[in-house]
Amino acid sequence: MVFKIGLLGLGTVGTGTVEILLNPEGRHPLLSELSLHRVGVRSLSKPRSVNIPEYLLTTDLEEIVIDPAVDIVVELIGGLEPARSLILQAIENGKHVVTANKAVISRYGSEIFDAANEKGVYVLLEAAVGGGIPVIQPLKQSLGANRIHKVTGIINGTTNYILTRMKNEGADFADVLADAQRLGYAEADPTADIDGLDAGDKIAILASLAFAGRIKLEQVYCEGIRKVTATDITYAEKLGFVIKLLAIAARDPHATPEQDLLSVRVHPTLVPKVHPLASINDVYNAILVEGEPIGQVMFFGRGAGSGPTASAVVSDILNIVAVLQMQEAEIVSPVVTHELMSCTHQHYCKIAPMEDLITRFYVRFLTKDSPGVIGNIGTCFGKHNVSLESIVQTGFQENLAEIVVVTHDVLEGNFHQALNEIKSLDSIDSIPSILRVL
Ligand SMILES: NC(=O)C1=CN([C@@H]2O[C@H](COP(=O)(O)OP(=O)(O)OC[C@H]3O[C@@H](n4cnc5c(N)ncnc54)[C@H](OP(=O)(O)O)[C@@H]3O)[C@@H](O)[C@H]2O)C=CC1
Numbered sequence: 001m002v003f004k005i006g007l008l009g010l011g012t013v014g015t016g017t018v019e020i021l022l023n024p025e026g027r028h029p030l031l032s033e034l035s036l037h038r039v040g041v042r043s044l045s046k047p048r049s050v051n052i053p054e055y056l057l058t059t060d061l062e063e064i065v066i067d068p069a070v071d072i073v074v075e076l077i078g079g080l081e082p083a084r085s086l087i088l089q090a091i092e093n094g095k096h097v098v099t100a101n102k103a104v105i106s107r108y109g110s111e112i113f114d115a116a117n118e119k120g121v122y123v124l125l126e127a128a129v130g131g132g133i134p135v136i137q138p139l140k141q142s143l144g145a146n147r148i149h150k151v152t153g154i155i156n157g158t159t160n161y162i163l164t165r166m167k168n169e170g171a172d173f174a175d176v177l178a179d180a181q182r183l184g185y186a187e188a189d190p191t192a193d194i195d196g197l198d199a200g201d202k203i204a205i206l207a208s209l210a211f212a213g214r215i216k217l218e219q220v221y222c223e224g225i226r227k228v229t230a231t232d233i234t235y236a237e238k239l240g241f242v243i244k245l246l247a248i249a250a251r252d253p254h255a256t257p258e259q260d261l262l263s264v265r266v267h268p269t270l271v272p273k274v275h276p277l278a279s280i281n282d283v284y285n286a287i288l289v290e291g292e293p294i295g296q297v298m299f300f301g302r303g304a305g306s307g308p309t310a311s312a313v314v315s316d317i318l319n320i321v322a323v324l325q326m327q328e329a330e331i332v333s334p335v336v337t338h339e340l341m342s343c344t345h346q347h348y349c350k351i352a353p354m355e356d357l358i359t360r361f362y363v364r365f366l367t368k369d370s371p372g373v374i375g376n377i378g379t380c381f382g383k384h385n386v387s388l389e390s391i392v393q394t395g396f397q398e399n400l401a402e403i404v405v406v407t408h409d410v411l412e413g414n415f416h417q418a419l420n421e422i423k424s425l426d427s428i429d430s431i432p433s434i435l436r437v438l
Pocket residue numbers: 008009010011012013014040041042043044046059061075076077078079081082100101102103127128131184185186187188303304305306309
């Protein structure tokens with residue numbers, strides 16, 4: 001029995017997917033049960049780096065998702081619309097769906113998974129988080145026995161690539177971003193990468209799986225890397241840290257069991273050099289999962305790019321094909337979905353406000369070079385219960401003194417109150433950087 005794939009999109013990931021499908025030798029034998037039936041694109045005249053018969057290409061994507069011959073629709077066009085509508089239409093027409101589209105899943109996952117459950121079809125999304133790294137399936141299946149406490153990830157390849165080159169080469173932000181775009185890492189609109197929104201979509205998906213509840217994307221705090229400067233990268237290095245864009249989802253250890261609050265956030269973070277995530281560089285991603293009884297487990301690999309992402313897409317296709325084969329042989333029901341491959345939760349997780357977060361901070365002040373400045377800053381922090389790990393004058397910028405503070409674990413709300421008071425001190429010129437510390 002051959003199962004037919006309707007592919008939507010032949011860009012970076014679509015091309016990588018076709019390359020695998022057309023070269024099955026040495027891979028899983030189930031690949032020989034697949035045939036590429038149609039490929040939907042925007043432009044028929046665009047040169048393609050894969051050799052597929054012209055008659056497979058169409059610009060009518062709707063035709064693919066309603067085609068009775070298609071068994072699995074693979075959505076790799078990206079963006080919100082028409083991706084969302086095409087996925088829903090595919091489900092409505094009884095197709096299984098594989099997608100790499102974290103933007104659609106994090107916003108419309110509820111609607112999509114409800115529709116899929118009703119129709120008895122699967123929507124798999126391994127490529128949507130961590131590119132080629134298997135992390136969705138492990139969270140759904142292999143780690144199912146655990147109580148997960150925390151998921152901490154570097155889950156945007158573009159920003160990790162930029163931060164790595166800024167640190168290693170003192171490279172300019174704009175030049176490195178252009179390279180990330182050329183290499184196919186960045187989204188069509190790289191704002192989503194730079195401003196932490198892509199990582200926000202991904203951590204919402206991971207949190208939903210780890211903590212078995214839906215996440216409202218608007219409750220995920222997102223801060224990107226635009227404000228990370230060469231100066232902070234250098235100071236971080238001197239203090240024993242590297243700056244990484246971290247995405248974190250954690251059960252609030254201070255919440256009562258009735259509250260069961262989660263903290264879900266993305267922000268540039270000073271990561272101690274000895275931490276396992278500190279050495280994840282370039283386009284590599286890593287996701288550290290902490291739970292009971294497993295302890296710590298870390299997933300590492302290429303988080304973006306054609307081949308690695310396609311590896312995840314095709315593994316999802318294979319999982320569905322294995323089920324379709326059993327349905328064909330009447331071993332499993334065609335209407336009841338496998339609980340470990342579908343979305344089974346309906347309630348929304350409660351998200352803790354950022355003011356309640358307990359974290360360390362790094363702050364860089366530019367101040368007048370007058371006596372007592374450090375004392376005044378320290379007093380303001382003390383008044384608001386913000387205890388300091390270190391406070392040092394690091395040098396001068398023109399005629400202004402530069403003071404760097406690292407706090408102990410403090411309540412974010414208290415920290416901001418202290419900072420507001422510090423801002424009003426005569427001796428404070430500006431506060432160029434405020435970063436959280438792991
Ligand atoms: N690039 C990466 O490393 C990763 C990407 N992803 C996700 O994978 C998905 C695809 O990304 P990527 O391959 O980089 O994107 P690209 O921009 O490289 O490719 C998009 C493809 O979709 C086609 N397309 C887009 N819009 C339409 C439309 N309205 N109608 C018809 N065809 C359309 C384009 O056609 P045409 O070729 O004619 O222009 C192109 O073939 C996205 O959801 C992305 O977030 C996930 C992980 C990693």
